[in-house]
Amino acid sequence: MGAYDTILGHHGAIEQLERARSLGRVAHAYLFHGPDGVGKQKVALAFAQALNCEDEEKAPCGVCESCLKIERYNHPDVRLLASESYLVGRGLLEMEKGAPSLQIKNAQLDELADLFRHRPYLGRYKVVVVVDADRMNVNSQNRFLKTLEEPSDESVIILVTTHPEALLPTIRSRCQALGFGPLGREAMAGYLIERHHLEPRRAGVLAAMAQGSLGRAVQLTDEEFLQARDGVLASLSRTLSGDLADVLAEVEEIGGGRSGRDRLEMSLDLMEMWFRDLLFCRLGVDERLLVNHDRTEELQRFTAKTSSRQLLRWIERVRTVRGSLRVNANPRMALEAMLLATRSG
């Protein structure tokens, strides 16, 4: 089972899907829910490969033409339905003008309905993976419901979301729900050592701090991320003492080619980890457990200037901005407000 081998954990969910497939009882719609970065979408795509694999014995083999087409997102029967912002961020869509939408649009849902009117072109099943399914407003969800209500034996819809509660009950009730939990620390560390060639101690620290999200752990191994961190830390130290305009300019530089929103999300992650490290320092936690354990001197210096209460408040603020970002706040304004609040304590 080639394609499943690359997935960390979630044996229960995979077993359940495979049992349904082998019995010919694949559901028309699934709801994969659980935290960010644990591999929900990877499982969804591997399942799409299994459903269409040319090698019945080894499905999903991961190497046949069908499996490869799905992996490269160019199988005519398997689609990712996602917001423009998501697709642009992953190089799957180019936009000539205008800012990419954060929401799944009605026109995309109409395309989906169209796809479902035809039989599969190449494979046995048409599979649509709806990424961040909660990024449909109520109107879109109602439109989507019509497609869900007319299932065909040859189509499977997989809704993937970290916020299942944001979906209409009428949608949820038509899906078979599969929960994806956070990943184990040891399994993640093993993965980082094996696939990212990390030194065991570093792998252990990153796995611990990524809080069950492999996506986040991998992000932390990224060189670009480390560079971004330097920028954010420089900004933060200036925020506590210096000029706000400077800080904003700095944050806008972070992350090179990324969109403003991606950059801000990355900055927020970095800030939260920094504040959390400061809190750990104050509490006298083992240095090896810090994400920024290579910056302990600076951490100690900052720690002396803050209180635990203040740090908890800042962490709370970072989370608030992240939340407001989800509902389409202007990234720059959201960040500005947070930095101002941070400065005033």
Ligand SMILES: [Zn+2]
């Ligand atoms: Zn295959």
